[in-house]
Amino acid sequence: xxxxxxxxxxxxxxxxxxxxxxxxxxxxxxxxxxxxxxxxxxxxxxxxx
Amino acid sequence: xxxxxxxxxxxxxxxxxxxxxxxxxxxxxxxxxxxxxxxxxxxxxxxxxxxxxxxxxxxxxxxxxxxxxxxxxxxxxxxxxxxxxxxxxxxxxxxxxxxxxxxxxxxxxxxxxxxxxxxxxxxxxxxxxxxxxxxxxxxxxxxxxxxxxxxxxxxxxxxxxxxxxxxxxxxxxxxxxxxxxxxxxxxxxxxxxxxxxxxxxxxxxxxxxxxxxxxxxxxxxxxxxxxxxxxxxxxxxxxxxxxxxxxxxxxxxxxxxxxxxxxxxxxxxxxxxxxxxxxxxxxxxxxxxxxxxxxxxxxxxxxxxxxxxxxxxxxxxxxxxxxxxxxxxx
Numbered sequence: 001x002x003x004x005x006x007x008x009x010x011x012x013x014x015x016x017x018x019x020x021x022x023x024x025x026x027x028x029x030x031x032x033x034x035x036x037x038x039x040x041x042x043x044x045x046x047x048x049x
Numbered sequence: 050x051x052x053x054x055x056x057x058x059x060x061x062x063x064x065x066x067x068x069x070x071x072x073x074x075x076x077x078x079x080x081x082x083x084x085x086x087x088x089x090x091x092x093x094x095x096x097x098x099x100x101x102x103x104x105x106x107x108x109x110x111x112x113x114x115x116x117x118x119x120x121x122x123x124x125x126x127x128x129x130x131x132x133x134x135x136x137x138x139x140x141x142x143x144x145x146x147x148x149x150x151x152x153x154x155x156x157x158x159x160x161x162x163x164x165x166x167x168x169x170x171x172x173x174x175x176x177x178x179x180x181x182x183x184x185x186x187x188x189x190x191x192x193x194x195x196x197x198x199x200x201x202x203x204x205x206x207x208x209x210x211x212x213x214x215x216x217x218x219x220x221x222x223x224x225x226x227x228x229x230x231x232x233x234x235x236x237x238x239x240x241x242x243x244x245x246x247x248x249x250x251x252x253x254x255x256x257x258x259x260x261x262x263x264x265x266x267x268x269x270x271x272x273x274x275x276x277x278x279x280x281x282x283x284x285x286x287x288x289x290x291x292x293x294x295x296x297x298x299x300x301x302x303x304x305x306x307x308x309x310x311x312x313x314x315x316x317x318x319x320x321x322x323x324x325x326x327x328x329x330x331x332x333x334x335x336x337x338x339x340x341x342x343x344x345x346x347x348x349x350x351x352x353x354x355x356x357x358x359x360x361x362x363x364x365x366x367x368x369x370x371x372x373x374x375x376x377x378x379x
Binding site for chain 2: 035036040
């Protein structure tokens, strides 16, 4: 999932705004939770059910 | 040449900060990646337990990569070699090489460790950009960036036996090379990307555009040659090991899921299917099932703004990598 390099530009823009850092930090927390959720789903995924 | 320009050229470059300055962001990224591994180990009893090492990290499409690492594109293994060609060779070959050098490390563990190393190397390159002259981000911002890069949805695949980490590393090499005016380095990144995943060739676009701005420069021709060599190697590998230089195309169009859609027979339909699965699908379908889809939609909006806000080379690079998210959307 190499899209994260494009996020560099997003963070570069956001960090210059007053609330930008807080937005990025919030997305990090949400993203971390999403990844644990996805990892759990991924581990249980099977073509044979 | 004006005096101002001449004096500007004589100005010594600002020395780059020491490499140790990148340690804190690397620690942040490493801690998150380690947490994915630990969490995966906690799930380890769920998938088939017959493999040694960390089977959960080589789950699902990881099995195809495992088979390529063990049997290349020939007969044998647990997956159909005709469809196995759909998965590109560089990552499984590198994982096999690591396993060959360190035979006491199970193959899937070797691949996951390799991927973690590649991601950290990519984070390091990005951090060096943020530290370069004219940027000099504060430490807190750089740590936040590193954290961000390893927590975007589906980033857990960076610790799995998948090819995503390698392509992410290639993207980092390309962007670093373009930012530092190291066109040949960027070209090597693009060439490796061509061997990594189907959309890897898109990373050649920003390299080519940069080279075209200096059509008479020797490095521009050399960069073109490097990228072409990467593509030629890809075709050669498939020709030698799978019997056709475009075996990956045959494999994708032979996928029953595509044929069920009535799209597998023609290239345009196949291309649309790929875009839909890789990009539109997660953003659209995910909205109905989870907040992840909403987040991916935010990603799209952020990227759309980049072309307006950002340096054109990075914008093209961003466009290239945004087309390559995983289709996995549980």
